[in-house]
Amino acid sequence: MGVSLRAYARMRGCSLTAVQKAIASKRITPLADGTIDPERANIEWAKNTFAGQTIHKESAGTPGRLPPASENASGAGDPVTSYLRARAVKESFAARTAQLEYEERAGKLIPAARASEYAATFSAIVRDGLMAMPDRVSPMIAAVNDEKAIHRMLTAEVAAVLRKVSKSVADAGL
Numbered sequence: 001m002g003v004s005l006r007a008y009a010r011m012r013g014c015s016l017t018a019v020q021k022a023i024a025s026k027r028i029t030p031l032a033d034g035t036i037d038p039e040r041a042n043i044e045w046a047k048n049t050f051a052g053q054t055i056h057k058e059s060a061g062t063p064g065r066l067p068p069a070s071e072n073a074s075g076a077g078d079p080v081t082s083y084l085r086a087r088a089v090k091e092s093f094a095a096r097t098a099q100l101e102y103e104e105r106a107g108k109l110i111p112a113a114r115a116s117e118y119a120a121t122f123s124a125i126v127r128d129g130l131m132a133m134p135d136r137v138s139p140m141i142a143a144v145n146d147e148k149a150i151h152r153m154l155t156a157e158v159a160a161v162l163r164k165v166s167k168s169v170a171d172a173g174l
Contacts, residue, residue: 002035050080129161
């Protein structure tokens with residue numbers, strides 16, 4: 001046993017006329033006693049409504065028109081569902097592409113090739129700085145017996161390498 005047409009219209013948040021039109025156009029089917037099963041009707045309503053327009057059964061035989069979605073129970077070969085899915089994929093792709101284009105123009109993104117060049121440059125600076133550090137610092141450390149002085153020397157050398165990297169990043173405009 002279902003609910004009345006008026007009760008279903010209130011549940012759905014639409015007018016009684018809209019429910020009556022949905023029944024007349026075969027978007028939803030009432031139960032044998034004339035009432036509506038809300039769960040089934042909601043599923044049918046969503047499935048059988050195409051781009052805001054109802055596809056009438058009488059137009060199914062007309063060339064160039066799609067048959068109603070209710071005639072195909074499987075949904076796998078349903079042209080309406082396939083169309084809507086393909087359209088959703090297309091619109092999603094267009095939105096993501098537009099977002100990436102905007103972020104690139106706003107300076108938030110850089111091309112992958114340029115990012116790779118920056119990474120290679122920064123890693124070369126770090127590598128060169130760290131490899132040269134023992135040659136520069138070892139004579140000074142050998143002359144000092146104070147642990148705090150050795151710590152200050154090593155800290156200053158590491159800070160110098162980090163400043164070179166920071167300067168390189170600033171010069172690159174990142």
